[in-house]
Amino acid sequence: MKSIAAMTMLVGATEAFNSFFGQKATRTQPDLSLIPGVYPLKTMPADYGFDPLGIANYDLNLGSASDKNRGKVDIVNDYRDAELRHGRLAMLAALAWPVQELASPALARDLHEKVLLTADGRSPSVLNGGLGEGPIPFVLLGTALAIAALDLRALEIKKRSGGDWLPGDYGFDPLRILKGASPYAVKNMQAKEINNGRLAMIAVTAYVIQEALSGEPMVITSEQFFTPLYAYPWFQQLMTDLFGIASFKA
Numbered sequence: 148m149k150s151i152a153a154m155t156m157l158v159g160a161t162e163a164f165n166s167f168f169g170q171k172a173t174r175t176q177p178d179l180s181l182i183p184g185v186y187p188l189k190t191m192p193a194d195y196g197f198d199p200l201g202i203a204n205y206d207l208n209l210g211s212a213s214d215k216n217r218g219k220v221d222i223v224n225d226y227r228d229a230e231l232r233h234g235r236l237a238m239l240a241a242l243a244w245p246v247q248e249l250a251s252p253a254l255a256r257d258l259h260e261k262v263l264l265t266a267d268g269r270s271p272s273v274l275n276g277g278l279g280e281g282p283i284p285f286v287l288l289g290t291a292l293a294i295a296a297l298d299l300r301a302l303e304i305k306k307r308s309g310g311d312w313l314p315g316d317y318g319f320d321p322l323r324i325l326k327g328a329s330p331y332a333v334k335n336m337q338a339k340e341i342n343n344g345r346l347a348m349i350a351v352t353a354y355v356i357q358e359a360l361s362g363e364p365m366v367i368t369s370e371q372f373f374t375p376l377y378a379y380p381w382f383q384q385l386m387t388d389l390f391g392i393a394s395f396k397a
Contacts (some may be wrong), residue, residue, distance in 0.1 A: 186223045192338040202226070224314050227341075228301070231315030234344015241347040244270050244354050245373060248366045267362060274359040315340075 182189040183196035185203045206217055208225045247263075247270050255262040263281050264270065271277030278287070297317070305312045320326070325333055354365050366373045376382050 186227075187219050191223070191227060192334050193341040224312070228314035231341060231344065232297075234341060234348060237347035237351050238344055241350045241354075244351065245366050248364045249373060264364075268364040268367070269358045269362075270354075270364070272355060272358075274355060 184191065184194040185196055185198050186194050203219065203223050203226060206222045208217070208222070248268060251264050252262055252268075254260075261281055263277070263283060265275050265277045269275045269277075271280065271283055278284070301317060304317060325336060328336070357365050357368060361368050377386075
């Protein structure tokens with residue numbers, strides 16, 4: 148009781164002091180315009196304010212046809228959700244593209260099946276052709292159905308979450324990576340995911356353009372990324388000179 152009374156007297160004395168000298172105790176809100184970022188609340192991970200075309204100012208969501216009062220927070224959230232989806236798909240494609248070109252010939256030989264690559268060893272794509280070969284059309288159909296199912300689930304989660312909706316969060320974390328993580332760690336992981344997704348989208352675009360222009364598989368034109376160190380003649384010679392391994396060369 149004595150401590151409460153002392154605190155009350157202290158607060159009263161502070162207010163009296165401020166009023167005597169004509170001062171008012173005020174709290175200043177931070178100027179969000181000084182913080183880089185497209186998201187109005189400036190709390191979105193990996194939001195660096197890079198939007199040279201001003202796309203965040205245009206509401207291209209189908210919901211805008213019936214709701215003309217959608218704010219910029221909702222608009223940017225929808226763009227981030229789309230960016231995350233494309234980034235995740237691109238990360239899978241960035242890995243699958245070179246793995247397919249490297250592993251498909253050996254797998255086809257072992258399984259006595261047709262190589263699912265173009266005649267010059269490139270991955271099937273719109274520009275490379277070969278999308279109608281073997282089971283590829285069925286795989287593409289299955290992928291489209293899986294994406295449609297994910298879209299329906301995403302809309303359901305978004306509707307159920309209301310104002311607490313988090314773009315790209317579908318409750319999928321089988322390894323429980325974020326279980327027990329602090330808010331800072333969660334933000335950090337979200338920033339890493341979106342940045343890696345952006346890099347993957349650029350990489351896949353480079354794959355497509357490079358193979359279309361060169362007519363060669365990207366594992367050949369960029370062989371330095373896919374050739375093990377021991378396969379280079381200079382490395383074999385180095386090992387022979389250093390350790391006298393005459394049998395190192397194949």
